Amino acid sequence: MKPNAKIGVINVSDRASQGIYEDIPGKVCVALLEEWLVTPFTVEYAVVPDEADQIQSTLVRFSDEENCSLIVTTGGTGPAERDITPEATEAVCHKMLPGFGEAMRNASLKFVPTAILSRQTAGIRGSSLIVNLPGKPKAIRENLEAVFPAIPYCVDLIGGAYLETNEAVMKAFRPKQKPSS
Amino acid sequence: MKPNAKIGVINVSDRASQGIYEDIPGKVCVALLEEWLVTPFTVEYAVVPDEADQIQSTLVRFSDEENCSLIVTTGGTGPAERDITPEATEAVCHKMLPGFGEAMRNASLKFVPTAILSRQTAGIRGSSLIVNLPGKPKAIRENLEAVFPAIPYCVDLIGGAYLETNEAVMKAFRPKQKPSS
Amino acid sequence: MKPNAKIGVINVSDRASQGIYEDIPGKVCVALLEEWLVTPFTVEYAVVPDEADQIQSTLVRFSDEENCSLIVTTGGTGPAERDITPEATEAVCHKMLPGFGEAMRNASLKFVPTAILSRQTAGIRGSSLIVNLPGKPKAIRENLEAVFPAIPYCVDLIGGAYLETNEAVMKAFRPKQKPSS
Numbered sequence: 001m002k003p004n005a006k007i008g009v010i011n012v013s014d015r016a017s018q019g020i021y022e023d024i025p026g027k028v029c030v031a032l033l034e035e036w037l038v039t040p041f042t043v044e045y046a047v048v049p050d051e052a053d054q055i056q057s058t059l060v061r062f063s064d065e066e067n068c069s070l071i072v073t074t075g076g077t078g079p080a081e082r083d084i085t086p087e088a089t090e091a092v093c094h095k096m097l098p099g100f101g102e103a104m105r106n107a108s109l110k111f112v113p114t115a116i117l118s119r120q121t122a123g124i125r126g127s128s129l130i131v132n133l134p135g136k137p138k139a140i141r142e143n144l145e146a147v148f149p150a151i152p153y154c155v156d157l158i159g160g161a162y163l164e165t166n167e168a169v170m171k172a173f174r175p176k177q178k179p180s181s
Numbered sequence: 182m183k184p185n186a187k188i189g190v191i192n193v194s195d196r197a198s199q200g201i202y203e204d205i206p207g208k209v210c211v212a213l214l215e216e217w218l219v220t221p222f223t224v225e226y227a228v229v230p231d232e233a234d235q236i237q238s239t240l241v242r243f244s245d246e247e248n249c250s251l252i253v254t255t256g257g258t259g260p261a262e263r264d265i266t267p268e269a270t271e272a273v274c275h276k277m278l279p280g281f282g283e284a285m286r287n288a289s290l291k292f293v294p295t296a297i298l299s300r301q302t303a304g305i306r307g308s309s310l311i312v313n314l315p316g317k318p319k320a321i322r323e324n325l326e327a328v329f330p331a332i333p334y335c336v337d338l339i340g341g342a343y344l345e346t347n348e349a350v351m352k353a354f355r356p357k358q359k360p361s362s
Numbered sequence: 363m364k365p366n367a368k369i370g371v372i373n374v375s376d377r378a379s380q381g382i383y384e385d386i387p388g389k390v391c392v393a394l395l396e397e398w399l400v401t402p403f404t405v406e407y408a409v410v411p412d413e414a415d416q417i418q419s420t421l422v423r424f425s426d427e428e429n430c431s432l433i434v435t436t437g438g439t440g441p442a443e444r445d446i447t448p449e450a451t452e453a454v455c456h457k458m459l460p461g462f463g464e465a466m467r468n469a470s471l472k473f474v475p476t477a478i479l480s481r482q483t484a485g486i487r488g489s490s491l492i493v494n495l496p497g498k499p500k501a502i503r504e505n506l507e508a509v510f511p512a513i514p515y516c517v518d519l520i521g522g523a524y525l526e527t528n529e530a531v532m533k534a535f536r537p538k539q540k541p542s543s
Contacts, residue, residue, distance in 0.1 A: 079486050087457070097260060098279075098460075099286045099296065099300070101461075102286060102297070102464055103286075114512040114536075114537060116464070116509060116512050117516050119458070119460065150296075150298055157298070158261060159262075173293060173294045175295060276448075276449065278441060278481060279463060280479065280481070281478055284467075284471070310441070331476045334476050339441055339443070356476060
Protein backbone atom coordinates (compact mmCIF):
# COMPACT_ATOMS: atom_id res chain seq x y z
CA MET A 1 0.00 0.00 0.00
CA LYS A 2 1.19 3.48 -0.83
CA PRO A 3 1.96 5.60 2.24
CA ASN A 4 -0.32 8.47 3.24
CA ALA A 5 0.70 11.77 1.77
CA LYS A 6 2.73 13.80 4.20
CA ILE A 7 4.55 16.95 3.16
CA GLY A 8 7.16 18.87 5.13
CA VAL A 9 7.50 22.63 4.99
CA ILE A 10 10.56 24.25 6.57
CA ASN A 11 10.94 28.00 6.66
CA VAL A 12 14.63 28.73 7.10
CA SER A 13 14.99 32.24 8.44
CA ASP A 14 16.84 33.75 11.39
CA ARG A 15 14.27 36.49 11.74
CA ALA A 16 11.12 34.39 11.30
CA SER A 17 12.47 31.86 13.82
CA GLN A 18 12.91 34.70 16.35
CA GLY A 19 9.43 36.04 15.66
CA ILE A 20 10.78 39.29 14.15
CA TYR A 21 9.20 38.47 10.80
CA GLU A 22 5.86 36.79 10.35
CA ASP A 23 6.32 33.31 8.90
CA ILE A 24 4.80 34.09 5.52
CA PRO A 25 6.96 31.93 3.19
CA GLY A 26 6.00 28.70 4.92
CA LYS A 27 2.32 29.62 4.77
CA VAL A 28 2.61 30.45 1.08
CA CYS A 29 3.98 26.95 0.44
CA VAL A 30 1.12 25.29 2.27
CA ALA A 31 -1.41 27.42 0.39
CA LEU A 32 0.15 26.48 -2.98
CA LEU A 33 0.14 22.79 -2.11
CA GLU A 34 -3.52 23.03 -1.08
CA GLU A 35 -4.31 24.83 -4.33
CA TRP A 36 -2.54 22.31 -6.57
CA LEU A 37 -2.98 18.91 -4.89
CA VAL A 38 -6.27 16.99 -4.76
CA THR A 39 -4.68 14.15 -2.79
CA PRO A 40 -5.33 14.80 0.90
CA PHE A 41 -2.08 15.42 2.77
CA THR A 42 -0.90 16.35 6.23
CA VAL A 43 1.78 18.96 6.80
CA GLU A 44 4.84 18.77 9.02
CA TYR A 45 5.89 22.32 9.68
CA ALA A 46 8.95 24.03 11.13
CA VAL A 47 10.54 27.44 11.30
CA VAL A 48 14.29 27.22 11.91
CA PRO A 49 17.18 29.71 11.92
CA ASP A 50 19.93 29.64 9.27
CA GLU A 51 21.95 27.10 11.24
CA ALA A 52 23.25 24.00 9.46
CA ASP A 53 22.61 21.60 12.34
CA GLN A 54 19.01 22.72 12.84
CA ILE A 55 18.18 22.65 9.12
CA GLN A 56 19.76 19.22 8.74
CA SER A 57 18.15 17.68 11.83
CA THR A 58 14.73 18.96 10.74
CA LEU A 59 15.19 17.57 7.22
CA VAL A 60 16.30 14.21 8.65
CA ARG A 61 13.38 14.08 11.07
CA PHE A 62 10.82 14.99 8.39
CA SER A 63 12.29 12.31 6.12
CA ASP A 64 13.24 9.43 8.41
CA GLU A 65 10.66 9.76 11.21
CA GLU A 66 7.74 11.60 9.65
CA ASN A 67 8.08 9.90 6.23
CA CYS A 68 7.33 13.06 4.29
CA SER A 69 7.21 12.27 0.57
CA LEU A 70 8.05 15.87 -0.26
CA ILE A 71 9.88 18.43 1.87
CA VAL A 72 10.14 22.03 0.71
CA THR A 73 12.38 24.58 2.34
CA THR A 74 12.08 28.34 1.93
CA GLY A 75 14.90 30.85 2.26
CA GLY A 76 18.62 30.71 2.88
CA THR A 77 19.58 30.03 -0.73
CA GLY A 78 21.31 33.29 -1.63
CA PRO A 79 25.00 34.26 -1.59
CA ALA A 80 25.02 35.93 1.85
CA GLU A 81 27.11 34.46 4.65
CA ARG A 82 24.13 33.09 6.60
CA ASP A 83 22.58 31.47 3.50
CA ILE A 84 23.39 27.79 3.87
CA THR A 85 20.19 25.91 3.04
CA PRO A 86 21.63 24.28 -0.15
CA GLU A 87 24.68 22.98 1.72
CA ALA A 88 22.51 21.66 4.55
CA THR A 89 20.28 19.97 1.97
CA GLU A 90 23.17 18.36 0.15
CA ALA A 91 24.61 17.14 3.46
CA VAL A 92 21.54 14.99 4.17
CA CYS A 93 20.65 13.86 0.64
CA HIS A 94 21.56 10.49 -0.82
CA LYS A 95 21.45 11.85 -4.35
CA MET A 96 21.14 15.27 -5.92
CA LEU A 97 18.82 16.45 -8.70
CA PRO A 98 20.61 19.36 -10.39
CA GLY A 99 17.79 19.82 -12.90
CA PHE A 100 15.56 21.37 -10.25
CA GLY A 101 17.95 24.24 -9.52
CA GLU A 102 18.50 24.83 -13.23
CA ALA A 103 14.76 24.91 -13.93
CA MET A 104 13.99 27.23 -11.02
CA ARG A 105 16.77 29.66 -11.94
CA ASN A 106 15.59 29.63 -15.56
CA ALA A 107 12.05 30.37 -14.41
CA SER A 108 13.19 33.29 -12.22
CA LEU A 109 15.43 34.65 -14.98
CA LYS A 110 12.28 35.63 -16.86
CA PHE A 111 11.64 38.16 -14.10
CA VAL A 112 15.00 39.21 -12.60
CA PRO A 113 18.64 38.88 -13.76
CA THR A 114 19.62 38.28 -10.13
CA ALA A 115 18.02 34.83 -10.42
CA ILE A 116 21.52 33.49 -11.05
CA LEU A 117 22.38 34.30 -7.42
CA SER A 118 20.01 31.63 -6.21
CA ARG A 119 21.79 28.46 -5.19
CA GLN A 120 18.62 26.38 -4.81
CA THR A 121 18.93 22.68 -5.33
CA ALA A 122 16.93 19.48 -4.77
CA GLY A 123 17.76 15.96 -3.77
CA ILE A 124 16.53 12.64 -2.47
CA ARG A 125 16.79 11.27 1.03
CA GLY A 126 15.24 7.82 1.32
CA SER A 127 11.65 8.20 0.11
CA SER A 128 11.66 11.98 0.47
CA LEU A 129 12.17 14.54 -2.27
CA ILE A 130 13.67 17.72 -0.81
CA VAL A 131 13.30 20.95 -2.80
CA ASN A 132 14.79 24.32 -1.87
CA LEU A 133 12.60 27.34 -2.61
CA PRO A 134 13.41 31.04 -2.30
CA GLY A 135 12.22 33.19 0.60
CA LYS A 136 10.07 35.71 -1.26
CA PRO A 137 6.41 34.69 -1.61
CA LYS A 138 6.13 35.76 -5.27
CA ALA A 139 9.31 33.87 -6.14
CA ILE A 140 8.13 30.80 -4.21
CA ARG A 141 5.17 30.44 -6.56
CA GLU A 142 7.22 31.08 -9.71
CA ASN A 143 9.80 28.50 -8.67
CA LEU A 144 7.54 25.75 -7.38
CA GLU A 145 5.30 26.16 -10.43
CA ALA A 146 8.32 25.51 -12.66
CA VAL A 147 9.19 22.15 -11.12
CA PHE A 148 5.90 20.88 -9.69
CA PRO A 149 4.78 19.05 -12.86
CA ALA A 150 7.69 16.62 -12.30
CA ILE A 151 7.26 16.17 -8.56
CA PRO A 152 4.48 13.52 -8.39
CA TYR A 153 6.35 11.18 -10.76
CA CYS A 154 9.59 11.75 -8.88
CA VAL A 155 7.85 10.84 -5.63
CA ASP A 156 6.48 7.68 -7.34
CA LEU A 157 10.00 6.65 -8.34
CA ILE A 158 11.37 6.97 -4.81
CA GLY A 159 8.49 5.07 -3.19
CA GLY A 160 6.60 8.01 -1.70
CA ALA A 161 2.89 8.77 -1.65
CA TYR A 162 0.82 8.89 -4.86
CA LEU A 163 0.15 12.58 -5.42
CA GLU A 164 -2.60 13.80 -7.72
CA THR A 165 -3.01 17.39 -8.79
CA ASN A 166 -5.98 19.51 -9.71
CA GLU A 167 -5.35 19.52 -13.45
CA ALA A 168 -7.23 22.77 -13.92
CA VAL A 169 -4.47 24.63 -12.10
CA MET A 170 -1.41 22.31 -12.10
CA LYS A 171 -0.82 19.52 -14.57
CA ALA A 172 1.49 16.79 -13.28
CA PHE A 173 3.22 14.59 -15.83
CA ARG A 174 3.68 10.83 -15.54
CA PRO A 175 5.32 9.04 -18.48
CA LYS A 176 3.18 6.17 -19.84
CA GLN A 177 5.96 3.62 -19.26
CA LYS A 178 8.74 3.50 -16.73
CA PRO A 179 12.29 3.93 -18.08
CA SER A 180 13.88 0.66 -19.12
CA SER A 181 16.52 0.56 -16.42
CA MET B 182 49.66 10.07 -34.85
CA LYS B 183 46.09 10.31 -33.66
CA PRO B 184 44.79 7.11 -32.08
CA ASN B 185 42.26 4.91 -33.86
CA ALA B 186 38.68 5.74 -33.06
CA LYS B 187 37.30 3.47 -30.39
CA ILE B 188 33.98 4.14 -28.68
CA GLY B 189 32.61 2.48 -25.57
CA VAL B 190 28.92 1.81 -25.04
CA ILE B 191 27.74 0.70 -21.62
CA ASN B 192 24.12 -0.18 -21.01
CA VAL B 193 23.53 0.14 -17.28
CA SER B 194 20.44 -1.87 -16.41
CA ASP B 195 19.69 -4.52 -13.83
CA ARG B 196 17.13 -6.13 -16.06
CA ALA B 197 19.06 -6.01 -19.34
CA SER B 198 22.13 -7.45 -17.59
CA GLN B 199 20.00 -10.39 -16.41
CA GLY B 200 18.52 -10.91 -19.86
CA ILE B 201 15.00 -9.93 -18.71
CA TYR B 202 14.98 -6.99 -21.10
CA GLU B 203 16.49 -6.97 -24.56
CA ASP B 204 19.51 -4.68 -24.65
CA ILE B 205 17.93 -2.05 -26.87
CA PRO B 206 19.45 1.18 -25.44
CA GLY B 207 23.02 0.09 -26.15
CA LYS B 208 22.10 -0.88 -29.70
CA VAL B 209 20.38 2.46 -30.25
CA CYS B 210 23.62 4.22 -29.27
CA VAL B 211 25.69 2.19 -31.72
CA ALA B 212 23.16 2.84 -34.50
CA LEU B 213 23.26 6.60 -33.84
CA LEU B 214 27.06 6.67 -33.85
CA GLU B 215 27.07 4.75 -37.15
CA GLU B 216 24.54 7.18 -38.59
CA TRP B 217 26.44 10.32 -37.55
CA LEU B 218 30.14 9.43 -37.78
CA VAL B 219 32.03 8.96 -41.04
CA THR B 220 35.27 8.16 -39.20
CA PRO B 221 35.53 4.38 -38.92
CA PHE B 222 35.38 3.25 -35.30
CA THR B 223 35.32 0.09 -33.26
CA VAL B 224 32.93 -0.41 -30.39
CA GLU B 225 33.65 -1.69 -26.90
CA TYR B 226 30.37 -2.91 -25.51
CA ALA B 227 29.08 -3.93 -22.11
CA VAL B 228 25.80 -4.51 -20.32
CA VAL B 229 26.16 -4.12 -16.56
CA PRO B 230 23.75 -4.02 -13.61
CA ASP B 231 23.15 -0.83 -11.57
CA GLU B 232 26.09 -1.59 -9.28
CA ALA B 233 28.65 1.15 -8.63
CA ASP B 234 31.69 -1.14 -8.70
CA GLN B 235 30.73 -2.76 -12.01
CA ILE B 236 29.90 0.53 -13.71
CA GLN B 237 33.13 2.09 -12.46
CA SER B 238 35.37 -0.83 -13.37
CA THR B 239 33.88 -0.96 -16.88
CA LEU B 240 34.37 2.80 -17.34
CA VAL B 241 37.96 2.52 -16.12
CA ARG B 242 38.69 -0.44 -18.39
CA PHE B 243 37.16 1.24 -21.46
CA SER B 244 39.20 4.36 -20.72
CA ASP B 245 42.55 3.13 -19.43
CA GLU B 246 42.93 -0.20 -21.25
CA GLU B 247 40.77 0.12 -24.35
CA ASN B 248 41.57 3.80 -24.93
CA CYS B 249 38.03 4.69 -25.96
CA SER B 250 37.88 8.35 -27.00
CA LEU B 251 34.20 8.47 -26.15
CA ILE B 252 32.24 6.32 -23.73
CA VAL B 253 28.46 6.62 -23.54
CA THR B 254 26.38 5.03 -20.83
CA THR B 255 22.63 4.45 -21.00
CA GLY B 256 20.28 4.22 -18.05
CA GLY B 257 20.55 4.60 -14.31
CA THR B 258 20.33 8.39 -14.27
CA GLY B 259 16.94 8.88 -12.62
CA PRO B 260 16.02 9.53 -8.98
CA ALA B 261 15.23 5.90 -8.04
CA GLU B 262 17.34 4.14 -5.44
CA ARG B 263 19.14 1.89 -7.95
CA ASP B 264 19.97 4.82 -10.28
CA ILE B 265 23.63 5.53 -9.60
CA THR B 266 25.25 5.97 -13.01
CA PRO B 267 26.05 9.70 -12.48
CA GLU B 268 27.76 9.01 -9.15
CA ALA B 269 29.73 6.12 -10.65
CA THR B 270 30.74 8.40 -13.53
CA GLU B 271 31.85 11.21 -11.26
CA ALA B 272 33.85 8.74 -9.14
CA VAL B 273 36.10 7.83 -12.07
CA CYS B 274 36.34 11.21 -13.85
CA HIS B 275 39.26 13.60 -13.50
CA LYS B 276 37.08 16.57 -14.37
CA MET B 277 33.37 17.14 -14.86
CA LEU B 278 31.56 18.92 -17.69
CA PRO B 279 28.32 20.26 -16.19
CA GLY B 280 27.27 21.81 -19.50
CA PHE B 281 26.41 18.41 -20.94
CA GLY B 282 23.82 17.62 -18.28
CA GLU B 283 22.33 21.10 -18.58
CA ALA B 284 22.08 20.84 -22.39
CA MET B 285 20.55 17.36 -22.30
CA ARG B 286 17.97 18.32 -19.68
CA ASN B 287 17.10 21.45 -21.68
CA ALA B 288 16.68 19.32 -24.80
CA SER B 289 14.39 16.86 -23.01
CA LEU B 290 12.40 19.67 -21.42
CA LYS B 291 10.98 20.44 -24.87
CA PHE B 292 9.22 17.08 -24.67
CA VAL B 293 8.56 16.26 -21.01
CA PRO B 294 8.57 18.30 -17.78
CA THR B 295 10.04 15.28 -16.00
CA ALA B 296 13.32 15.98 -17.82
CA ILE B 297 14.45 17.75 -14.65
CA LEU B 298 14.54 14.37 -12.91
CA SER B 299 17.45 13.27 -15.07
CA ARG B 300 20.76 13.50 -13.27
CA GLN B 301 22.89 12.86 -16.38
CA THR B 302 26.35 14.30 -16.43
CA ALA B 303 29.58 14.04 -18.41
CA GLY B 304 33.23 14.14 -17.57
CA ILE B 305 36.77 13.40 -18.66
CA ARG B 306 38.95 10.51 -17.64
CA GLY B 307 42.39 10.66 -19.29
CA SER B 308 41.72 10.82 -23.03
CA SER B 309 38.13 9.61 -22.72
CA LEU B 310 34.99 11.69 -22.72
CA ILE B 311 32.26 9.94 -20.73
CA VAL B 312 28.63 10.96 -21.37
CA ASN B 313 25.59 9.64 -19.51
CA LEU B 314 22.49 9.08 -21.64
CA PRO B 315 18.99 8.11 -20.57
CA GLY B 316 17.62 4.59 -20.90
CA LYS B 317 14.72 5.22 -23.27
CA PRO B 318 15.60 4.90 -26.98
CA LYS B 319 13.68 8.01 -28.04
CA ALA B 320 15.30 10.05 -25.27
CA ILE B 321 18.75 8.70 -26.14
CA ARG B 322 18.52 10.25 -29.61
CA GLU B 323 17.14 13.56 -28.31
CA ASN B 324 19.89 13.82 -25.72
CA LEU B 325 22.86 12.72 -27.77
CA GLU B 326 21.73 14.93 -30.64
CA ALA B 327 21.82 17.94 -28.29
CA VAL B 328 25.45 17.49 -27.27
CA PHE B 329 27.05 15.64 -30.20
CA PRO B 330 28.05 18.78 -32.14
CA ALA B 331 30.54 19.55 -29.33
CA ILE B 332 31.89 16.01 -28.90
CA PRO B 333 34.51 15.80 -31.70
CA TYR B 334 36.20 19.04 -30.58
CA CYS B 335 36.09 17.93 -26.96
CA VAL B 336 37.77 14.66 -27.93
CA ASP B 337 40.41 16.68 -29.84
CA LEU B 338 41.16 18.72 -26.73
CA ILE B 339 41.71 15.66 -24.54
CA GLY B 340 43.95 13.90 -27.07
CA GLY B 341 41.46 11.34 -28.37
CA ALA B 342 40.76 10.20 -31.93
CA TYR B 343 39.86 12.68 -34.67
CA LEU B 344 36.13 12.18 -35.23
CA GLU B 345 34.40 13.38 -38.38
CA THR B 346 30.66 13.45 -38.81
CA ASN B 347 28.37 13.10 -41.80
CA GLU B 348 27.45 16.77 -42.05
CA ALA B 349 24.21 15.97 -43.81
CA VAL B 350 22.85 14.50 -40.60
CA MET B 351 25.08 15.79 -37.77
CA LYS B 352 27.19 18.92 -37.95
CA ALA B 353 30.15 18.91 -35.58
CA PHE B 354 31.67 22.24 -34.64
CA ARG B 355 35.37 22.97 -34.31
CA PRO B 356 36.40 26.56 -33.53
CA LYS B 357 38.87 27.98 -36.09
CA GLN B 358 41.48 28.75 -33.42
CA LYS B 359 42.20 27.12 -30.11
CA PRO B 360 41.45 29.15 -26.99
CA SER B 361 44.38 31.28 -25.88
CA SER B 362 45.17 29.35 -22.71
CA MET C 363 31.36 52.55 5.60
CA LYS C 364 31.43 50.52 2.42
CA PRO C 365 34.90 49.45 1.37
CA ASN C 366 36.61 51.04 -1.63
CA ALA C 367 36.01 49.20 -4.86
CA LYS C 368 38.86 46.88 -5.69
CA ILE C 369 38.62 44.30 -8.47
CA GLY C 370 40.99 41.44 -9.14
CA VAL C 371 41.77 40.19 -12.65
CA ILE C 372 43.69 36.95 -13.04
CA ASN C 373 44.70 35.70 -16.46
CA VAL C 374 45.30 31.98 -16.13
CA SER C 375 47.47 30.88 -19.04
CA ASP C 376 50.68 28.89 -19.28
CA ARG C 377 51.72 30.76 -22.39
CA ALA C 378 50.78 34.27 -21.30
CA SER C 379 52.59 33.72 -17.98
CA GLN C 380 55.73 32.78 -19.93
CA GLY C 381 55.41 35.78 -22.21
CA ILE C 382 54.74 33.62 -25.30
CA TYR C 383 51.29 35.17 -25.71
CA GLU C 384 50.46 38.78 -25.05
CA ASP C 385 48.19 39.06 -22.02
CA ILE C 386 45.10 40.14 -23.95
CA PRO C 387 42.30 38.42 -21.95
CA GLY C 388 43.20 40.21 -18.73
CA LYS C 389 43.28 43.56 -20.51
CA VAL C 390 39.92 42.86 -22.11
CA CYS C 391 38.43 42.32 -18.65
CA VAL C 392 39.80 45.61 -17.34
CA ALA C 393 38.49 47.45 -20.40
CA LEU C 394 35.00 45.97 -19.94
CA LEU C 395 34.94 46.90 -16.26
CA GLU C 396 35.99 50.45 -17.13
CA GLU C 397 33.29 50.61 -19.80
CA TRP C 398 30.50 49.36 -17.52
CA LEU C 399 31.30 50.69 -14.04
CA VAL C 400 30.96 54.33 -13.02
CA THR C 401 32.17 53.58 -9.49
CA PRO C 402 35.91 54.27 -9.37
CA PHE C 403 37.87 51.09 -8.72
CA THR C 404 41.45 49.90 -8.49
CA VAL C 405 42.64 46.72 -10.14
CA GLU C 406 44.73 43.92 -8.69
CA TYR C 407 46.26 42.12 -11.61
CA ALA C 408 48.06 38.84 -12.14
CA VAL C 409 49.05 36.47 -14.91
CA VAL C 410 49.58 32.94 -13.65
CA PRO C 411 50.20 29.54 -15.27
CA ASP C 412 47.61 26.73 -15.19
CA GLU C 413 48.90 25.49 -11.84
CA ALA C 414 46.41 24.84 -9.04
CA ASP C 415 48.61 26.20 -6.24
CA GLN C 416 49.37 29.46 -8.05
CA ILE C 417 45.76 30.07 -9.08
CA GLN C 418 44.54 29.33 -5.57
CA SER C 419 47.15 31.43 -3.77
CA THR C 420 46.43 34.39 -6.05
CA LEU C 421 42.67 34.06 -5.48
CA VAL C 422 43.22 33.87 -1.73
CA ARG C 423 45.55 36.88 -1.72
CA PHE C 424 43.19 38.99 -3.85
CA SER C 425 40.32 38.06 -1.52
CA ASP C 426 41.84 37.95 1.97
CA GLU C 427 44.62 40.53 1.72
CA GLU C 428 43.58 42.86 -1.09
CA ASN C 429 39.85 42.72 -0.24
CA CYS C 430 38.74 42.61 -3.86
CA SER C 431 34.94 42.70 -4.04
CA LEU C 432 35.03 40.98 -7.40
CA ILE C 433 37.71 38.72 -8.86
CA VAL C 434 37.48 37.56 -12.46
CA THR C 435 39.66 34.86 -13.92
CA THR C 436 40.20 34.23 -17.63
CA GLY C 437 41.15 30.94 -19.22
CA GLY C 438 41.68 27.40 -18.03
CA THR C 439 38.02 26.42 -18.03
CA GLY C 440 37.94 23.92 -20.91
CA PRO C 441 38.20 20.12 -20.90
CA ALA C 442 41.97 19.90 -21.63
CA GLU C 443 44.30 18.39 -19.06
CA ARG C 444 45.86 21.71 -18.04
CA ASP C 445 42.45 23.42 -17.63
CA ILE C 446 41.92 23.52 -13.88
CA THR C 447 40.65 27.01 -13.11
CA PRO C 448 37.17 25.83 -11.99
CA GLU C 449 38.64 23.27 -9.58
CA ALA C 450 41.08 25.87 -8.18
CA THR C 451 38.17 28.27 -7.76
CA GLU C 452 35.99 25.74 -5.98
CA ALA C 453 38.90 24.83 -3.68
CA VAL C 454 39.07 28.36 -2.24
CA CYS C 455 35.36 29.29 -2.25
CA HIS C 456 33.13 29.12 0.81
CA LYS C 457 30.04 28.69 -1.33
CA MET C 458 29.37 28.11 -5.01
CA LEU C 459 26.95 29.90 -7.34
CA PRO C 460 26.01 27.38 -10.05
CA GLY C 461 23.72 29.87 -11.76
CA PHE C 462 26.67 31.82 -13.14
CA GLY C 463 28.08 28.86 -15.07
CA GLU C 464 24.63 27.97 -16.38
CA ALA C 465 23.98 31.55 -17.54
CA MET C 466 27.37 31.90 -19.20
CA ARG C 467 27.06 28.59 -21.03
CA ASN C 468 23.55 29.52 -22.15
CA ALA C 469 24.87 32.85 -23.43
CA SER C 470 27.69 31.18 -25.38
CA LEU C 471 25.34 28.54 -26.77
CA LYS C 472 23.77 31.26 -28.90
CA PHE C 473 27.07 31.43 -30.78
CA VAL C 474 28.76 28.01 -30.59
CA PRO C 475 27.56 24.50 -29.69
CA THR C 476 30.93 23.90 -28.02
CA ALA C 477 29.80 26.25 -25.23
CA ILE C 478 28.85 23.13 -23.28
CA LEU C 479 32.56 22.31 -22.96
CA SER C 480 33.09 25.31 -20.72
CA ARG C 481 33.30 24.40 -17.07
CA GLN C 482 33.16 27.97 -15.80
CA THR C 483 31.75 28.52 -12.37
CA ALA C 484 31.51 31.24 -9.72
CA GLY C 485 31.62 31.34 -5.97
CA ILE C 486 32.06 33.39 -2.83
CA ARG C 487 35.11 33.65 -0.65
CA GLY C 488 34.57 36.00 2.29
CA SER C 489 33.51 39.32 0.77
CA SER C 490 34.76 38.44 -2.71
CA LEU C 491 32.73 37.18 -5.64
CA ILE C 492 34.92 35.06 -7.91
CA VAL C 493 33.80 34.53 -11.51
CA ASN C 494 35.51 32.35 -14.10
CA LEU C 495 35.56 33.72 -17.64
CA PRO C 496 36.75 32.07 -20.85
CA GLY C 497 40.10 32.88 -22.46
CA LYS C 498 38.91 34.26 -25.80
CA PRO C 499 38.32 38.04 -25.83
CA LYS C 500 35.06 37.84 -27.76
CA ALA C 501 33.74 35.15 -25.43
CA ILE C 502 34.85 37.13 -22.37
CA ARG C 503 32.50 39.97 -23.31
CA GLU C 504 29.60 37.64 -24.16
CA ASN C 505 29.98 35.82 -20.87
CA LEU C 506 30.55 38.73 -18.52
CA GLU C 507 27.69 40.62 -20.18
CA ALA C 508 25.37 37.72 -19.37
CA VAL C 509 26.04 37.76 -15.63
CA PHE C 510 27.12 41.34 -14.89
CA PRO C 511 23.59 42.67 -14.19
CA ALA C 512 23.54 40.46 -11.07
CA ILE C 513 27.06 41.21 -9.86
CA PRO C 514 26.59 44.54 -8.00
CA TYR C 515 23.71 43.14 -5.92
CA CYS C 516 25.66 39.96 -5.21
CA VAL C 517 28.59 42.06 -4.02
CA ASP C 518 26.17 44.03 -1.79
CA LEU C 519 24.94 40.81 -0.20
CA ILE C 520 28.43 39.60 0.68
CA GLY C 521 29.52 42.95 2.13
CA GLY C 522 31.72 44.16 -0.71
CA ALA C 523 31.95 47.59 -2.33
CA TYR C 524 28.88 49.37 -3.70
CA LEU C 525 29.23 49.12 -7.47
CA GLU C 526 27.31 51.37 -9.83
CA THR C 527 27.14 50.85 -13.55
CA ASN C 528 26.78 53.17 -16.50
CA GLU C 529 23.14 52.33 -17.23
CA ALA C 530 23.50 53.37 -20.86
CA VAL C 531 25.71 50.34 -21.50
CA MET C 532 25.13 47.95 -18.59
CA LYS C 533 22.05 47.87 -16.39
CA ALA C 534 22.64 46.38 -12.98
CA PHE C 535 19.63 45.08 -11.10
CA ARG C 536 19.00 45.52 -7.38
CA PRO C 537 15.69 44.19 -6.00
CA LYS C 538 13.71 46.87 -4.13
CA GLN C 539 13.60 44.82 -0.94
CA LYS C 540 15.97 42.27 0.47
CA PRO C 541 14.75 38.65 0.59
CA SER C 542 12.91 37.82 3.78
CA SER C 543 15.53 35.45 5.16
